[in-house]
Amino acid sequence: MKIKAINPNTTLEMTENIGTVANKYTSDETEVVAVSPERGPVSIESYYDDYLAVPGILDEILKAEDGDEEYDAFVNSCWGDPGLDACREVTDKPVVGIAEGSMYVANMLGANFSVVTILPRARDFIEEAVRKTGLEGHCASVRCTELTVVETENTRDAAAEALLEASWEAIEEDGAEVICLGCAGMGGLDDPLEAELPVPVIDSVGAGAVLAEALVKLGKQTSTIRTYKPPESKEIIGYPDRYQR
Amino acid sequence: MKIKAINPNTTLEMTENIGTVANKYTSDETEVVAVSPERGPVSIESYYDDYLAVPGILDEILKAEDGDEEYDAFVNSCWGDPGLDACREVTDKPVVGIAEGSMYVANMLGANFSVVTILPRARDFIEEAVRKTGLEGHCASVRCTELTVVETENTRDAAAEALLEASWEAIEEDGAEVICLGCAGMGGLDDPLEAELPVPVIDSVGAGAVLAEALVKLGKQTSTIRTYKPPESKEIIGYPDRYQR
Amino acid sequence: MKIKAINPNTTLEMTENIGTVANKYTSDETEVVAVSPERGPVSIESYYDDYLAVPGILDEILKAEDGDEEYDAFVNSCWGDPGLDACREVTDKPVVGIAEGSMYVANMLGANFSVVTILPRARDFIEEAVRKTGLEGHCASVRCTELTVVETENTRDAAAEALLEASWEAIEEDGAEVICLGCAGMGGLDDPLEAELPVPVIDSVGAGAVLAEALVKLGKQTSTIRTYKPPESKEIIGYPDRYQR
Amino acid sequence: MKIKAINPNTTLEMTENIGTVANKYTSDETEVVAVSPERGPVSIESYYDDYLAVPGILDEILKAEDGDEEYDAFVNSCWGDPGLDACREVTDKPVVGIAEGSMYVANMLGANFSVVTILPRARDFIEEAVRKTGLEGHCASVRCTELTVVETENTRDAAAEALLEASWEAIEEDGAEVICLGCAGMGGLDDPLEAELPVPVIDSVGAGAVLAEALVKLGKQTSTIRTYKPPESKEIIGYPDRYQR
Amino acid sequence: MKIKAINPNTTLEMTENIGTVANKYTSDETEVVAVSPERGPVSIESYYDDYLAVPGILDEILKAEDGDEEYDAFVNSCWGDPGLDACREVTDKPVVGIAEGSMYVANMLGANFSVVTILPRARDFIEEAVRKTGLEGHCASVRCTELTVVETENTRDAAAEALLEASWEAIEEDGAEVICLGCAGMGGLDDPLEAELPVPVIDSVGAGAVLAEALVKLGKQTSTIRTYKPPESKEIIGYPDRYQR
Amino acid sequence: MKIKAINPNTTLEMTENIGTVANKYTSDETEVVAVSPERGPVSIESYYDDYLAVPGILDEILKAEDGDEEYDAFVNSCWGDPGLDACREVTDKPVVGIAEGSMYVANMLGANFSVVTILPRARDFIEEAVRKTGLEGHCASVRCTELTVVETENTRDAAAEALLEASWEAIEEDGAEVICLGCAGMGGLDDPLEAELPVPVIDSVGAGAVLAEALVKLGKQTSTIRTYKPPESKEIIGYPDRYQR
Known part of the structure; x- marks a missing residue:
């Protein structure tokens, strides 16, 4: 099993720590890869930071879904679960907020x-x-x-x-x-x-990681019937190709 | 009085309509200027759209605060009040969600x-x-x-x-x-x-506009004591200068 | 625009102050007339006071509706919004509680x-x-x-x-x-x-007055479909003619 | 034990029925006296009726408290419990709403x-x-x-x-x-x-009456420490003497 | 009228006190019989105690319903109302929790x-x-x-x-x-x-007892339409005959 | 890891099914042992059944705690989580309700x-x-x-x-x-x-089992500071020795 733990901020020491902690608690056969977005604030302390972090978080899921990365689940690793609803729209693999x-x-x-x-x-x-x-x-x-x-x-x-x-x-x-x-x-x-x-x-990261593992074991995916169905196809002006749906 | 009504999406016909409606309901001496962000989705129908729209909305407030535009209040003109909390952090002028x-x-x-x-x-x-x-x-x-x-x-x-x-x-x-x-x-x-x-x-736009007008008349500003105080100064990687606090 | 601000108690100094404050915050072209009921307690501090004040408050609206006064909205000026639901039944013009x-x-x-x-x-x-x-x-x-x-x-x-x-x-x-x-x-x-x-x-009076103004600008009236439709016609024993519906 | 059941409206057939029902359910040694206020609407169907009924309801309690009537409890007999909080301020005997x-x-x-x-x-x-x-x-x-x-x-x-x-x-x-x-x-x-x-x-009247009886048996009275303490002494303009506190 | 007050624990001094208090507050013609279950904890202080007390409480109601005891109502006399929902399933006479x-x-x-x-x-x-x-x-x-x-x-x-x-x-x-x-x-x-x-x-016991009396006077019984209908007939392994439904 | 899944009723086919399902979803190195209490109803459909099942559920945990069974967690396998609070008092190993x-x-x-x-x-x-x-x-x-x-x-x-x-x-x-x-x-x-x-x-059993596994991986135990501390030591009349604390 392979889980992508997304550190919503761009401080790499924190990303590294998130990876260490998540791997400590999950099973040996589970690999947790911790990443930071390419863009966004170095920490999330205000709503402003929170909202500016979300496009980068989404990008990390879009990459995984569109490219050739293979992940079974995602962990949104900030204690505000930023943009969690949007994350669930762009993948039907489980996304757990810490x-x-x-x-x-x-x-x-x-x-x-x-x-x-x-x-x-x-x-x-x-x-x-x-x-x-x-x-x-x-x-x-x-x-x-x-x-x-x-x-x-x-x-x-x-x-x-x-x-x-x-x-x-x-x-x-x-x-x-x-x-x-x-x-x-x-x-x-x-x-x-x-x-x-x-x-x-x-x-929090440990809790999020073991719950993501649990969801993958259950073999269930996010409901796509209504709230979390894929976003409507439309132009997203000024955003890179990967964001265009 | 001058109010900036921000259409959170990038469809200009809608922006124009927002301006027309807002000016229809407000006083003659109030000028409502309707704008669209430079970047973002052409409409907001999902959480994904919502979150990708917020950086552009914030940019419209930052422009007004940092530049030489002079506005007395802002109207966030989407019926989900996207990013409203963050808007209130970057200005102490009233921001009303429709x-x-x-x-x-x-x-x-x-x-x-x-x-x-x-x-x-x-x-x-x-x-x-x-x-x-x-x-x-x-x-x-x-x-x-x-x-x-x-x-x-x-x-x-x-x-x-x-x-x-x-x-x-x-x-x-x-x-x-x-x-x-x-x-x-x-x-x-x-x-x-x-x-x-x-x-x-x-x-909704009418309601938001007349309430923004009302707040300006009362002469009150957003509370900056805690939740809505200005964001901490920090690097926002990959975002234009205007976003750096 | 003409707004009637009803001071629910019978202390005239307070009525005068209500008028001063309300006119201070509203537009120049709006006239706020502050009144006290003819009957009722000199101040509202208990539920007892509150309930004995309501008939007088209603009378001030009935006068405006039945007589030849011309008001566009009413402000119920006690911080308990006494009898506000009943006020909305006897006029379809906006009534705002402070x-x-x-x-x-x-x-x-x-x-x-x-x-x-x-x-x-x-x-x-x-x-x-x-x-x-x-x-x-x-x-x-x-x-x-x-x-x-x-x-x-x-x-x-x-x-x-x-x-x-x-x-x-x-x-x-x-x-x-x-x-x-x-x-x-x-x-x-x-x-x-x-x-x-x-x-x-x-x-509070300022807030109530600018919101009443805002509602008048929007041109909307109280919903008369169910809760706030006019009271059923019936005898109100022992009350003056104006109260008879 | 003697209980006063106040029919908040002025329709005497209903008052009579209230007395009959209340006495049917209470003990033989309990006497329920049903009364109507001297003033107020013939029925309560709107908030308007409700508020115009309350002064009359209070009068029935004031009479009992100030005069030489001897009641152990009161039943407020309209399924909106009109003015119940105010009733509890003017007597410390139990008042039960139906x-x-x-x-x-x-x-x-x-x-x-x-x-x-x-x-x-x-x-x-x-x-x-x-x-x-x-x-x-x-x-x-x-x-x-x-x-x-x-x-x-x-x-x-x-x-x-x-x-x-x-x-x-x-x-x-x-x-x-x-x-x-x-x-x-x-x-x-x-x-x-x-x-x-x-x-x-x-x-409802039966339920209110047997609960009033139960409270009297327990020997407890309404709390007068804060919300339900007697109303402050003050002038109530235009109301009969009995209302002056 | 005869009411059974069940002390859910097995401390007999407390049972006696419950009987004394309940009879003090109820009418002379009402007899309250206080009992303790044959089995269960000597006091209820934890959820563990609470759950181990319930079978004994139910037994006291089953005895009354199945045997030749004649009670009009029951009072569940612990300030956690233990097993109150289950009590209401095994009798349609009123059961009041203290x-x-x-x-x-x-x-x-x-x-x-x-x-x-x-x-x-x-x-x-x-x-x-x-x-x-x-x-x-x-x-x-x-x-x-x-x-x-x-x-x-x-x-x-x-x-x-x-x-x-x-x-x-x-x-x-x-x-x-x-x-x-x-x-x-x-x-x-x-x-x-x-x-x-x-x-x-x-x-609490006084309050429960006078309310039980009130319900008996009203002549109403527990609703058996859905939640509180008698338990389905089935084997209860390891429990005495009286528990078999 | 070894988990005890307690089927709160005494129907053994259901117990077997619970074991099969739980083992299907959990890791290969996790063993889930499904058991039924020795006493209790053959199914739980009423509050009556629910309360009569709890002593048997508790017994299964007491056995594991007091005897020489070695379990890391428990799963309370009825969709009412019967007696869950009491279960958490008698063990500090995680107990998950389905x-x-x-x-x-x-x-x-x-x-x-x-x-x-x-x-x-x-x-x-x-x-x-x-x-x-x-x-x-x-x-x-x-x-x-x-x-x-x-x-x-x-x-x-x-x-x-x-x-x-x-x-x-x-x-x-x-x-x-x-x-x-x-x-x-x-x-x-x-x-x-x-x-x-x-x-x-x-x-439900699958969900409960993978969450129990997750809690064990996190290495956390039930809080014993207040609500879930061990029951006070006292006599539980008529219950077997294992229940005496």
Whole structure:
């Protein structure tokens, strides 16, 4: 089985980490290839970043579908599941978002969960991801920190400390029973944090990857009957050939 | 007062119609300038189209903010309010989506409303716009037709007929008390439809334009404290200079 | 255009202030006439006050409809939108409540809003107004003070101070991105408060008035198909002739 | 025990029927006195009627509280629970609405319920009563008929037939497991309808009366800590002395 | 009238208390017989306890239905309403849960209520009971203590103190207007607590008992049309004869 | 990896089918052992059956935890997830319900899903399972048939036909984009049905099994901090030793 994990931003260290984490959790016979789009922001922290990242994410799926790459599933690896609906329109292979994947996993391990994440401005963005999945009733809280996306990746000790503090607040003040790490850049921090916390800590890329594997095993594909049928054929002015449907 | 109405797609006939309708409803001293992005799909019917349109929409706001254009407000003129959150990050001038605008107007005129709109595949897209605004409890139904976006503009008689039929179904089967025309391409069909229906029919571009005018009169700007503060400065690889923050 | 702004209570200083504020925000060619009912409580702070005010509010619309006054729209100027549904039954001209108007405006300017308002007992009353509109998901909090309605009007400095404190709590503890001033008596305090706060502050009467203007420009009337059709003809024992339908 | 059942409208035949039904279901040692207000509409079918009835309802409670009447509880006997919040402010004796009472009873007898009621225009009014109580998730449907309030009382056979038809639709199309008769005028029709239907049929006045009795037995009074504390003392211009607090 | 109050656990002191409380609040001519199942946990504090208690609860109803006991209604006397749906399948006589009963009563006495209850682990269990009834929108909070079920019964002073503290927190921090005592073992503590608190305090067994009485007076039975029709006849392996349907 | 799939009923043909289906979808190196409890109903169709099955389900987990069986996870294999919360209290190994598992899978493959299932009486039971998971907003409908549980297993052709019809209704009338087979007895019918339908069809046991496998790969265990901590130690009267905690 071969899975393409798309890091929606263009920071290659993060892409590498995503590949490492995803391969750590999936089966030996599953190969996860992590990629970054050719174009887009170096991190996603605002709605602006989010929307400018989506064309690049779609391009990575279009490449796989149109070219001679052979993938069985895709993992959209940002904790806002950017453009997930559009991804499902351009392939009928399963596409799993790491936000939704984390929440399904959390929902099977505790009566509720909290998300610990980056900058305060991202709260609305994260809450939308929760809401999109339908699990807002199980979300005890979204706890933001002062971490940027790049800091989650580059200053591991400081990031771990900030997330530890936010997690304790979620547990003690909001009654959280599971912690979701709300950014792909936090990949690999689940075990060290879990060692210090009394609750399970979910790595989002890991969760997304094992769920993508699960869907491939089930042999099911995305429904193309209505919402996710292929986009109508039309001119997309100013976009490369690959985008023309 | 000067308002920029952005047609998120690149079909110029529709842009022209948006300008005509918006100027019809706003005050004489208000000038509405309708524009299309330089890049993007010729119509928005799928999530794919929606996401590929957003960078072009943002560009139209960035131009206005960075250059020497002087606008007091913006109207995002597609009934899915594409990228509306991102628009609000790149300007603190009011940005009104025509979907939200239509629904606020409808909510002041009846106990509930239905949206009559284009292809069945757009139902989820439309429902998301309703949900984003918070008014799902007031939405009696979303009634799709077999109309494409371009047909709403180019085959007026057929479009009017299909919308009339969908409106009657909404009124008789779903108990709708107000009809929202769920596509900017339907601009100008409100009066002919209202002439044949027992309920008010809301033109979306008209609704968006008069609400934008209202916000300017109130003299209020978008909150920049958290969700809509300007995007963090960072590299946006592969995007023109104007997008670099 | 001529708009009748009905102050639901019988305190004339407040009526005068409502007129001043509404005319300040609306166009020069729009005339807003503020009135008080002939009967009813001097302020609305309880459900009791609210219900005893409604017959007087309705009377002001009945006068306009039956007599020779010529109005294009009505603004129900109490932040509980008292009797708003009944108002819409006795006229097909647009009737805008200042609570709903404030919330639509706030919802276009931030990801959420808080309402700062009068006595704690009014919380349920205010929350009902929020809920009626459908926007409870966007309401970060309702923050009450120890202010009576009359104090909001008569002791401006103390009122401003109490509202400032409540607003800071809403911003810092509840994450509010926009503040709605939750009483018509607070008219005119929006600018001084906004000068000291990092978020937009919405004057309710102003919001209601510019939205009423917007509806008139759109040329739409209240739906009379079902909920808001004229009341059935019947005897209303003990009420003056004007109430008999 | 002595309970005052207030018929919110001024049709005395209906008041008499309310008394008969309430006394039929309550204990022998409980006396239910049914009254009509001195002022108000002869029936409640619109929001307009509803609001014009409330001052009269309140008067009946004020009389009991201020004068030398001795009641242990009140039943607000219209299936919209008009002014119920205000009633609870002017007495700390239990006040039960027949709409809420019907729904609590229905919720203990089936997995869901439908309300069969009067004219289509009342749907929104009825749905508000359901929503106020919090039980909308258990309400399978509201089924309106062409019956006026007076017809439910005066043309019993025709009323029973129309309600039977609406009930069958609720059972077969909406999956209703319990039927609530949604108007006090339908008092006494529960048994004949239940004889022809495969589900329990709830008489609203009966339900309200036995719940009022239950509250008195428990010896609890309305909470006066915040929402339902007595109204602030103030002038109520143009209202009789009894209304002045 | 004869009512069977089933204490779902096997602690007989608690059963006795349930009988005392229920008979205190119901009419003289009503006899409430309190019983414990023959099998099951000595207290219900976890979902595990809850599920192991249900077969015994059902047995007490089966006995009454199949044997020569004559009861008019049943009260399921644990504040989680364990197995309430199943109880309603095996008898068509009214079955009232003390959780739902408490909440209906509370909802008629205040704008909202809080539940003060046992160990923190029970929060989810209690919240499910609230949610099942549909009243989560009226529930200001669930406040847990460090009390076990047995302690609520056996160490009355300590229990009262802990509940008083939790109640004050609910009132002051969560705005509770009514307190529900969230465990049958707290029976009899309502009056002493109410003496020290500014809000009504609801005894759950009392509330359940008077509502059961009310349903019997109304003469209505559980709907057997769909959800609560008698279980299909089938073999229940390893269960005594009485369980075989 | 070794997973125990517990068929909550005592029909051994169904247990065998559950084992076959689960092993078909999971990896070669994963062994799924399907078992039935020693006690309980031969099928689960009512709440009564559901509650009488739970002690047996718990016994199968207690055996695995206390004895010398070695399992990595459990699958609760009835589409009502009976006693799932209690299961999570008695083991910290992952326990996946097939209802929740089906819905998570469906939610990743389409914008919504419908459940096609057994007898009409089970609708409430199925809807509770949907609600428990939080995904009611994504559930287009629950479509019942006249099939008993045993018939889904024993009369495959008739079962397939009834499910096909219900699925078409869900697709055409309710807009379903994915079909969930709402009973473990339907195991193996997903492919034949999918061959005749334009949407993915989810086998519940398969979905539960691959998700259990995914959780084991992630290496996470159930949160024991609050809701799912081990039950308090106490006497469980009349239950075998294994149940005593």
